Amino acid sequence: MSTALLDIRALRQTFPKADGGELLVLDGVELELNPGQIVGLLGRTGSGKSTLLRAIAGLAPPSAGSITYMGQPVVAPPPGIAMVFQGFALFPWLTVLENVQLGLEALGLPETEIRKRALAAIDLIGLDGYESAYPRELSGGMRQRVGFARALVVHPNILLMDEPFSALDVLTAETLRTDFLELWGDGKLPIKGVVLVTHNIEEAVLMCDRILLFSSNPGRIIREIAVDLRQPRNRLDPQFRDLVEKIYVAMTARTAAPPRVGTVATSIDTILPRVSANLLSGFIETLAAEPYSGKADLPVIAELLHMEADDLFPVSDALQMLRLVEVEGGDIKLTETGKQFVEAGTDDRKKIFQRQLLTYVPLAAHIRRVLQERANHVAPKSRFFDELEDHMSANDAEETLRSVTAWARYAEAFAYDDDSQTFSLENPT
């Protein structure tokens, strides 16, 4: 019998697909949470980290593998695991006090006890004076404090946090993080361990004792990083920066198979990141300009552009896919084609973009080929959607089609008419 709060072995999660097949979301996940630890799950969109969190909470049972909480298998939402949500998930029709009391009411405690504990939690988390306010009267930061109070009031052993700071502005998020770490460090929180889901690399390094890096599609743990820095941590500390850089390298190394010049991917099963052509050109121009002159450190350029890793990676992925940049060892560098693109005028840029798109994005090439083969050069969207759905979830298929449409429009490679939901080669004249 281990002393771990939480023990996850060989966890696998699949979701049913429209065609009856299965979509693999999480695979071979092993995780152990010991008392006194904050474990971070860090990964990009689509890495299944939120799914894992929901499995731990007993909200979505895994397809295979085991989750053991304090020696008991998790089959239903267990007592002693409370969750803080990204979107706060407060009940708008309940006051702050009533929201906090909800979990205690479900426990069936006497009314006086409920009140006492709720007020104590409100006091602890700095919500004094807001008891009778409705959530809509509060700022985002205060709302998330209610979310924390509501979770802590049931005195959980494990606190699950699903990107709790990502819906807040930078300053508010930082205040809330610091407050939380202070309470945690002083042992004032009635919790034994924390699992934090985040896509913010610095946040993970700032808060966690251990960080598990997830790959995407399907989500697998690719690396475990121990953070031995002493609390409170300083973002400017060179050791802190080194860790951040190390994680950037690890996370970009595993993104989309490293492109080798000369080979062309032939399958259309890649999920395309949702990035506008404008953002792509903007990013390239920044990269080409001083002080980078075509080569930059990923964390540095992310900070300058105020982009979080989750905003930055889709851009670098898309550019890498189009062979306009290369990413290696945490650095991003313009390719020869990328340089040509920067120097070209509007029309030539479109030409370069079209060439790259049709050469290196199999889906774009596929759509274009189908349109050329058809006598009237028109094809319904559903045709491609169904094809994509064999490889990915309906949501991803929709997003991927939107991305390729947006890029193709910029490149003038083919057109799309939303009224009739058809692709065509004709551009309106």
Added chain:
Amino acid sequence: MRLNVPISVGGWGRFFTRWDVLAVLLILALLVFLAEASRHLLQPLAELQRQPVSLDPANLPDYAARTTLRMLIAMALSLLFTFTYATLAAKNKRAERLLVPLLDILQSVPILGFISITVVFFMALAPGRVLGAEFAAIFAIFTSQAWNMAFSFYQSLRTVPTELVEVSRNFRLSPWMSFWRVDVPFAMPQLIWNMMMSMSGSWFFVVASEAISVGNTTITLPGVGSYIALAIEHRNLAAVGYAIVTMLIVILIYDQLLFRPLVAWADRFRFEQESGVLAPHSWVLDVMRRSRLVDRLTRPFASLLRRLLLARRSKSAAPVKREPRNQHGWITFQWAAIVTALAAVALWQVARFVTQDIAVSDVTTALLLGLATLSRIVVLIALATVIWVPIGVWVGTRPHVAERVQPVAQFLAAFPANLLFPIAVSAIVAYKLNPNIWLSPLMILGTQWYILFNVVAGAAAIPAELRAVGANLRVRGWLWWRRIALPAVFPYYVTGAITASGGSWNASIVAEVASWGNEHLEAYGLGAYIAKQTEAGDFHRIVLGIAVMSLFVVLINRTFWRPLYLYAERKFRLG
């Protein structure tokens, strides 16, 4: 607040699924069953004593109170139905497949045609005859209230935000508790809005259901409706006037004491808080909230309610099941067997009925009459559109005007238009006008307001920025209407027009035949057909009429309104 659409607009799929077919079949079978049962029950009821109704205006407060009470009882039943039926449909995938089409078809059945059948049925069931008649009237009102409430509740339950569901499960709320703490509050604003709609709609039916003749049975329940019927028989215009004034007062009281406080109270349950929209106010609610006496009186109830809502907390949360995949073969089989059996019984009922007493010529006649009524409704909706859309846009773009017009339009929609029929009919008789043309406007008298207040709401919702752009680019005249105003109000208009069209079909049953004393007017149409067969007590042809009318309504909803609504939502929805 915008109304939700009163028809099922699930998706672009096929017009009819097999579940729709089954639903149609079941409802038809039920009608046939009731009609058959009623036919045999009719005889012994022929000597039913008529409740003496007097035209003395002093009786009106009493009559109004009785009428209102019937509606309140029906409303309570409708809520019960809503909480059970809609919850089952939303929580049980298997039940959902049948219950939702069933509800959608039920909504299309003309309630007024239905009354005659249920009246006889209930009167035979009840031991005391007056009680039976009361049951029948309440049931008729119930059928005019329940469907759209259940529909709105079902739609709300399906859209409870995932995070809230997860919170309630994470904190291990029992199903009972999460129903009252999460599901019901979330659905509350839409539900109350639909209760108001239902209440408005049912005024219309209450008037029709209190005094009804089936064959040679005449049922009269003391109430405003029977008062009006008597006034018409006696050609007493003054009495009609008294009734109208009474109704105005009753509706006003209702609005101020019940619905306005409810709407203001339910505002806190609104999930999205649109900025710039003023929260609804009610002086009654303010008084109640601020009064210590009320607070002291209600506190024990609140505490009791609280304990009740928390009462059945489960000891442990139920394990979450993964989507079953062919592992529940036995249950699936049972379910399939039940559905098949139901379908078979229904099919047999209907088939026997059709072969027994209905000739092909009857069906053709009913279909032709249906086409006549359809063309009337199309013309009327078109006319109402041409008149009310420009007025609605004009009003909606002027907030201070809209503020005053909106409550009036809602009030007019709540006012039972059939109270005004006697006035119109006496005019038609006096001027010897053609009933085929001049009876028609009565059908839309009460329902046109839905178009008006939806368009007003739509025009008021045009973002100030869009209007500023229009002004900035000097977009004016026809171009302004074509490019800005009409597209912006289109989704709202469609919602209003769907409601108006559905209501008009129903109204045709009372509007296509009218009498004033011993003058009888009749237009050529399906509504008149149903009314006439009701009077004659010919249950087979009543069922035929209802079935054909339901068919028309369902077909038009599925082939015209639903696609139009989805198109409007996709193309013109702002934001």
